[in-house]
Amino acid sequence: MQEKSIKYEEYTPAEDTFFLAEFVEKLKGKSALDVGSGSGYLTKLLSQNFVFVVGTDINFNVLKNQTYKTNYLICCNGADAIKCDFDLIICNLPYLATEMILDIATDGGKEGFEIPKKIIDSVYGKLKFQGKFIFVTSSLSNYQKLIDYAQNLGLETKIVAKKKLFFEELILIESIKN
Numbered sequence: 423m424q425e426k427s428i429k430y431e432e433y434t435p436a437e438d439t440f441f442l443a444e445f446v447e448k449l450k451g452k453s454a455l456d457v458g459s460g461s462g463y464l465t466k467l468l469s470q471n472f473v474f475v476v477g478t479d480i481n482f483n484v485l486k487n488q489t490y491k492t493n494y495l496i497c498c499n500g501a502d503a504i505k506c507d508f509d510l511i512i513c514n515l516p517y518l519a520t521e522m523i524l525d526i527a528t529d530g531g532k533e534g535f536e537i538p539k540k541i542i543d544s545v546y547g548k549l550k551f552q553g554k555f556i557f558v559t560s561s562l563s564n565y566q567k568l569i570d571y572a573q574n575l576g577l578e579t580k581i582v583a584k585k586k587l588f589f590e591e592l593i594l595i596e597s598i599k600n
């Protein structure tokens with residue numbers, strides 16, 4: 423039987439990146455973390471308005487050759503290797519509902535919940551009191567399950583923006599640690 427190969431390539435900034443960027447560029451603060459930094463586009467954007475900015479990605483090669491360069495990058499799942507707290511954490515999650523993870527940049531696993539759940543679990547402890555976690559998901563995924571999950575963890579969670587595309591609606595979710 424032929425094994426399916428997993429794709430590990432840099433994600434070129436796309437509609438979902440720009441959707442999150444539009445929201446994030448209005449925010450200011452001391453510390454921010456970009457989980458799943460990819461090309462570094464959002465990490466670099468954060469460094470315009472935040473004093474201390476870190477990017478993480480599970481894909482080492484992507485971090486090594488980022489198109490948009492910043493200083494503090496860590497290769498890990500979510501925020502697992504980080505030992506400090508942030509005012510803001512953002513993530514353009516791999517949110518697509520897929521049976522298997524074949525492209526780590528986009529595939530979210532069953533219902534688009536599996537990978538996002540792993541990332542929420544990882545960032546939860548790295549948010550300051552009143553800190554915000556803002557992430558992208560889609561109408562094609564079970565976004566209500568994600569909202570309920572974050573809410574049950576104790577994060578005050580709501581949809582803050584939506585954007586209709588040709589085949590899906592992008593959804594931006596904000597979770598605040600109270």
Ligand SMILES: C[S@@+](CC[C@H](N)C(=O)[O-])C[C@H]1O[C@@H](n2cnc3c(N)ncnc32)[C@H](O)[C@@H]1O
Pocket residue numbers: 432433434435436438439457458459460461462463464478479480481484498499500514515516526527528537540541
């Ligand atoms: C949709 S891309 C977004 C890239 C970039 N932030 C943007 O918006 O253009 C998702 C990124 O998350 C990374 N990623 C996937 N699973 C991850 C995990 N468990 N922890 C950290 N990064 C992950 C992928 O390697 C990919 O670079």
